[in-house]
Amino acid sequence: MNMQALLHQILSGLVNGSMYASVALALVMIFKATHQVNFAQGELAMFSTYVAFTLIEVGVPYWAAFVLTLGVSFAVGVAIERFIMRRFRNASPLTAVIVFIGLLVLLNGLVGWIYTYTPQKFPSPFDPSAWYGTIYMSPHEVGMIAVTLVVLAIVFAFFRFTKLGLAMRAAAENPQSSRLVGIRVDWMLALGWGLASVLGAVAGMMAAHKLTLEPNMMSSVILYGFAAALLGGIDNPWGAPIGGFVVGVLENIAGAYLVGTQLKLALALFVIIAVLLFRPSGLFGRTVVVRV
Amino acid sequence: MASAEVPMAAPAATAGSTRRVGRASRGLAALFVVAIVLPFLVSDYYVAKLTQVVVYAIALVGLNLLTGFSGQISLGNGAFYALGAYASAILMSKVGLPYWATPPLVGAICFIVGYLFGRPAARLEGIYLALATFALAITTPQILKLDALAPWTGGNQGVQIVRRVSPIPDQISHDQWRYFFCLVVATAMFVIAWNLVRGRTGRALVALRDHSIGAGTMGISVASYKAVTFGVSAMYTGIAGALGALVAGFISPDSFEIFVSIQLLVGGVVGGIDSLPGTLFGAMFIEFVPDLAGKLSKAAPFALYGVLLIVCMVVMPGGAAGLVRSARAWHARRSLHRTRS
Secondary structure (H helix, E strand, O other): OOOHHHHHHHHHHHHHHHHHHHHHHHHHHHHHHHOOOOOOOHHHHHHHHHHHHHHOOOOOOOHHHHHHHHHHHHHHHHHHHHHHHHHHHOHHHHHHHHHHHHHHHHHHHHHHHHHHOOOOOOOOOOOOOOOOOOOOOOOHHHHHHHHHHHHHHHHHHHHOOOOOHHHHHHHHHHHHHHHHOOHHHHHHHHHHHHHEEEHHHHHHHHHHHHHEEEEOOOHHHHHHHHHHHHOOOOOOHHHHHHHHHHHHHHHHHHHHHOOHHHHHHHHHHHHHHHHHOOOOOOOOOOOOOOOO | OOOOOOOOOOOOOOHHHHHHHHHHHHHHHHHHHHHHHHHHHHHHHHHHHHHHHHHHHHHHHHHHHHHOOOOOOOOOOOHHHHHHHHHHHHHHHOOOHHHHHHHHHHHHHHHHHHHHHHHHHHOOOHHHHHHHHHHHHHHHHHHHOOOOOOOOHHHHHOOOOOHOOOOOOOOOOOOHHHHHHHHHHHHHHHHHHHHHHHHHHHHOOOOOOHHHHHHHHHHOOOHHHHHHHHHHHHHHHHHHHHHHHHHEEOHHHHOOOHHHHHHHHHHHHHHHHOOHHHHHHHHHHHHHHHHHHOOOOOOOHHHHHHHHHHHHHHHOHHHHHHHHHHHHHHHHHHHHHHHOO
C-alpha cells in the first residue's frame, strides 16, 4: 500500500468529514432539545446555500454574502421552529417524521421550482494558488476544514462560556426546572433551530464548491451526517464532530481499499444500522434507561 | 382499544352496524362495476394511468400495514418497490418467465428480504427505524447501479420489459389487458389484507403500535409480529413494483430515487395511514395530482407534497379516511341527539 496515497485518502476524508461534522452537530442540537431527528437538515443547508448563491450572483462579495447567509439561515431556522415545528413538539414520532419529510420535499421542490435542477458552479473564497495548498489538499479543502473548525469552536465556546448558551443547555436538559428559574424555554428551542440552521448553512456553502450546487446536493451529505451523529452518540455534541471526521475518513479508506467507490453510500447505511443495532448510544453517547 | 382504530372490526351485532356493512358492500359493488367498465370508456393513455393507480394502491396497502397498523415508520418502502420491479424484470427477461407468473415469485422474494430486514429492525424504536429506512431509500439507486450486479440489472441502462401482453389485441388492447391483470392481483391482495387486519392479527398489530410493551404482556410476540409485518409489507410493495415495471415497460436505477418512498408516504398520509379503503384515494392522489401541479413546473409537485404533508398533520392527521370517519361519527351523534329530544 502506497503511503502517500493513503495519506491523501485520509486527508480528503477529513475534508469530507468537516461537512459531516457540521451537519451532525446540527442534528444533535435539535435532537437534544426536542428528541426529534431533523430529516430536513440537509435541504435546509441546501436552501441556505442557494441564498448565498443568489447574493453572490447579484454582486455581493463572498464573505459578505457568507455572513448575510448565516443571518438569513438563522432567521429561517427560528421561523420554522416558531411557525411549524412548535405545533408538533409533543407529537407522536410518526407525525413528527412526516412533518420533517414534508419540510424536506417542500424545500427541495421550492428551490427546484425557482432555480431548476441544473447544477450550478459555486465559487470558493480561497485562491486556488494560495500558499497553504499542498499536493494533498487544494486551498479550498484546507479552507473548508479551517472554517469548520472555527465555526465549531465558536459554537462550543458559545455553549460553554455564555449565559445564553448555558440557558439553552438547561432548557434542553430539563425544560420544567429551566422554566421555573426564568428561562424562556420556547425561545431557547427556536434559537437552537436557528443555530442548527446556521451550522447547516456553513456546511452547505463549503460543500457546494466541491459538489457543485443543485437541489439534491445534500442527499448524500445528510446520510453521512446521520451516520456521524449516531456514531458519535446522538445526544453528545462533542461526539458529533468527531463522528463526522471519523465517518469521512472511514468512507474514503473503505472506498479506496475495501468496498470500492460504488458502495460508499451503502457504507453510511451500514454504519447507521450497525450502530443502531449494536451500540445505540454511539461511541460517546449516554445509555438511556427508560422507566415504563 | 383496537377495534376503534380498525373500521368495522367490531362484531356486527347492532342494527346500525349491520346497515353500515350493507351500505359498504353496495359501495364496493358499485366500485367494482366502475373499475370494470371505466377502461372501455377512456383512452389508452388514461387506462395506463388507472393501472398505475391500482399499482400504487397495492403498494400503499403494504405501507399502511407496516406504518399505520403495526406502527413501524418506514421511509424506505421505495427500496422494496425497486426490489420487486427488478426481480420481476430479471425473471422475465433473463429467466424467461411469462409476466403472469412473476407476482407470486416476486412476492416470495420480497417477503423473505423484508422479513430479514425486519428481524433486526424490530429492535429499533420509532424514529430510529425511520432513520434506518430513510438511509435504505437513499442508498437504493446506488446499489442498483453496482457493476457487480450489472449482468442482471443492466447497470445504468436498466432493463426493458415486454409490454405486449394481450392475446387478443384487437378486442382488448395491451393497456386494457395490463389494467385487468393488475386489477385481479390487487383485488386478491386487498381481500387478503382485509382478512389480515379485521381479525386477531389486526388487533395484535394495533396493540403493538399503541403500546408494544403492553402487547408483549398480553402474549403477543412483539419481535416476530413486527418482522412478519415487515415481510408482508415488503411483499405487497414488491408485487406493486413488479406490476409497476410491467406498466412502465422500462426500469432503471434513476426510477427509484428517494422520491418513490416519499410519494408512497404522501399517498399513505393523504388517504389515511391506518385505513385500507383510504389507500385507493391516496393512490389516485399521487397519480393524478402531480400531473396537475406539474403543469406549473417540474418541481411544483414536490413543493405541493411538502405543504400537503405538513398541512395534513395539522388539519387531518387521519387523512381522507379519517375525515370520513369523523364525519360519520358526527352524523351518528347528531341523529342520536334527534332521537333523544
